[in-house]
Amino acid sequence: MSERIDPRLMREGRRARGALYGSIALGLISAWVVIGQSVLLAKLVTTISFHHINLQPLMPWVAGLAGLFLVRALLTYGAEVLASRACLAIKTGLRAAMLEKLFARGPAGEAASAEAATTMLDGVETLDPYFARYLPQMYLCVAVPLAILALVFPLDWISGLVLLVAGPLIPLFMVFVGYRAEAINQRQWEKLLQLGTHFLDVLQGLTTLKLFGRARDEIAIIARISDDYRRTTMEGLRIAFLTSAVLEFFASLAIALVAVMFGARLIHGHFNFYPAFLVLLLAPEFFVPLRGLSVHYHARMSAIASAKQIFEILDAPVPQHGTSPLAPAEQFDLLCENLSFSYAGHNVIENFSAHFPAGKTTVIVGTSGAGKTTLSRLLLGFLHPTVGRILVNGQNLADVAPESWWRALAWVPQMPRLFHGSIGDNLALGQPQADYAALRGAAARAHAYNFIKSMPGKFGAQVGEGGANLSGGEIQRLALARAYLREAKLLILDEATASLDATTEAAILDAMAMMKTGCTAIIIAHRLAVAERADQILVMEEGRLVQSGTHEHLMSEPGPYRTMVTTQREAAYV
Numbered sequence: 001m002s003e004r005i006d007p008r009l010m011r012e013g014r015r016a017r018g019a020l021y022g023s024i025a026l027g028l029i030s031a032w033v034v035i036g037q038s039v040l041l042a043k044l045v046t047t048i049s050f051h052h053i054n055l056q057p058l059m060p061w062v063a064g065l066a067g068l069f070l071v072r073a074l075l076t077y078g079a080e081v082l083a084s085r086a087c088l089a090i091k092t093g094l095r096a097a098m099l100e101k102l103f104a105r106g107p108a109g110e111a112a113s114a115e116a117a118t119t120m121l122d123g124v125e126t127l128d129p130y131f132a133r134y135l136p137q138m139y140l141c142v143a144v145p146l147a148i149l150a151l152v153f154p155l156d157w158i159s160g161l162v163l164l165v166a167g168p169l170i171p172l173f174m175v176f177v178g179y180r181a182e183a184i185n186q187r188q189w190e191k192l193l194q195l196g197t198h199f200l201d202v203l204q205g206l207t208t209l210k211l212f213g214r215a216r217d218e219i220a221i222i223a224r225i226s227d228d229y230r231r232t233t234m235e236g237l238r239i240a241f242l243t244s245a246v247l248e249f250f251a252s253l254a255i256a257l258v259a260v261m262f263g264a265r266l267i268h269g270h271f272n273f274y275p276a277f278l279v280l281l282l283a284p285e286f287f288v289p290l291r292g293l294s295v296h297y298h299a300r301m302s303a304i305a306s307a308k309q310i311f312e313i314l315d316a317p318v319p320q321h322g323t324s325p326l327a328p329a330e331q332f333d334l335l336c337e338n339l340s341f342s343y344a345g346h347n348v349i350e351n352f353s354a355h356f357p358a359g360k361t362t363v364i365v366g367t368s369g370a371g372k373t374t375l376s377r378l379l380l381g382f383l384h385p386t387v388g389r390i391l392v393n394g395q396n397l398a399d400v401a402p403e404s405w406w407r408a409l410a411w412v413p414q415m416p417r418l419f420h421g422s423i424g425d426n427l428a429l430g431q432p433q434a435d436y437a438a439l440r441g442a443a444a445r446a447h448a449y450n451f452i453k454s455m456p457g458k459f460g461a462q463v464g465e466g467g468a469n470l471s472g473g474e475i476q477r478l479a480l481a482r483a484y485l486r487e488a489k490l491l492i493l494d495e496a497t498a499s500l501d502a503t504t505e506a507a508i509l510d511a512m513a514m515m516k517t518g519c520t521a522i523i524i525a526h527r528l529a530v531a532e533r534a535d536q537i538l539v540m541e542e543g544r545l546v547q548s549g550t551h552e553h554l555m556s557e558p559g560p561y562r563t564m565v566t567t568q569r570e571a572a573y574v
């Protein structure tokens with residue numbers, strides 16, 4: 001047979017074992033009810049036609065037949081409800097597991113977010129027909145034909161033999177087409193991923209593309225990928241239609257053969273009407289589950305392709321995390337000892353040692369690409385040093401559970417993320433129980449209160465997706481307010497004020513300095529005016545610490561800091 005479905009997918013089925021088996025059981029009972037209906041119908045027709053009995057004494061039989069119709073409808077409904085419940089539980093479970101995995105991988109898993117989104121939405125959705133249709137059909141395919149054969153053989157062994165030979169031809173043919181269909185499904189899935197990734201890229205960069213006059217080219221590229229996807233889909237459908245046509249042919253041929261043989265024997269009076277009629281009623285039913293299997297066979301193929309992507313996410317290695325809780329403390333003192341870090345062999349941090357004293361503000365400066373953001377990610381515990389260690393009040397950060405560490409700090413990245421919802425919801429993200437006074441206080445400290453006040457709805461105003469209704473500076477101020485609201489003992493700002501004008505930036509930094517809450521602050525900044533306020537400045541170049549000290553100290557000696565300050569001041573005067 002073609003490639004097997006990942007056994008772990010079957011294990012996922014155990015999440016909803018009860019509903020899944022219930023649905024299969026109801027499907028089986030429903031198929032057997034059809035057999036019962038055929039027996040009753042054959043008896044009724046034979047009695048009326050050959051024993052000339054009127055309908056009156058046969059009313060209980062007619063009522064029985066109608067009852068079986070009703071029972072069958074109820075069974076089908078029940079099977080559908082249980083199958084939907086099972087699928088929902090399996091899909092929800094898988095999506096939750098993938099999300100958990102992506103969270104556990106942290107920022108390392110952010111890169112392929114469009115691919116992950118396609119797999120989580122469309123990929124998981126393709127499992128629906130597999131669990132709801134294909135899987136129950138597999139059980140029907142064994143149980144129903146065997147039950148019919150057991151009934152037909154005693155009635156007429158010739159018909160039984162015809163069905164016995166024709167039946168296995170269908171799964172056999174499906175094996176032959178399986179190889180080809182599987183390759184097509186895999187290709188179709190790859191095209192869908194490509195389409196999803198490209199589409200997201202284009203949507204996010206629509207303004208840039210328009211400005212550079214490339215929007216039309218991108219439309220052409222999307223049209224080409226969509227057309228590739230359409231062609232692969234059509235190829236798959238062609239195979240599906242061809243398969244069903246061949247299967248219909250085998251099934252019809254077998255039924256016709258059974259009918260012709262009965263016809264010949266009935267004409268010569270060698271056979272009774274009742275068994276002949278019953279076998280003729282049962283012969284199409286013999287092929288129904290087999291046909292169903294072929295109709296839903298593509299669901300298996302799609303599930304194999306999706307499972308590959310799903311388990312690629314679930315199998316991705318998770319960086320080793322510490323498990324100890326962070327020792328509670330009033331202040332945090334951080335020490336970096338000989339840190340080195342590389343992205344895929346490219347050294348970004350090299351032999352970096354520095355002390356971030358408790359309650360003090362450290363500003364990190366350096367040329368673009370010097371490794372400042374990477375250092376902040378190491379301090380945040382998003383990345384792990386390849387060599388060296390980070391000590392928090394003497395405790396090795398590598399041993400600390402990430403959640404415990406993250407609870408203790410507040411972080412504002414270069415491009416902070418606002419979520420769809422109100423300003424209040426976004427501010428209270430890390431402090432859901434914050435009251436109005438706290439929201440207002442944090443907003444005021446981040447110089448965000450004035451613009452929030454002027455918005456319709458104030459803290460209830462909607463920010464739009466990713467803060468679409470706000471300016472870059474407003475987003476940064478909200479992100480700062482969100483960080484302040486946490487009242488954290490460690491604050492890490494990565495160019496968090498870069499989109500603000502110099503006056504607002506200075507006011508925010510002054511407000512921070514005035515707080516004197518004993519908070520250890522680590523600020524990455526390009527504008528060196530920020531550094532002037534710091535208790536200490538660290539200067540980085542190509543992943544190394546090249547200078548450290550206060551502004552006055554660093555200005556008093558020749559070196560990269562003084563050069564940077566001089567260059568920035570000269571540029572400001574031009």
Ligand SMILES: Nc1ncnc2c1ncn2[C@@H]1O[C@H](COP(=O)(O)OP(=O)(O)OP(=O)(O)O)[C@@H](O)[C@H]1O
Pocket residue numbers: 343346348366367368369370371372373374375
């Ligand atoms: N995810 C990544 N994968 C591979 N290389 C990366 C990744 N992130 C950053 N780098 C590389 O690491 C180096 C340091 O990047 P980093 O963002 O830490 O510098 P930076 O000093 O913060 O720069 P900037 O001031 O421009 O923000 C750069 O050469 C960058 O190309």
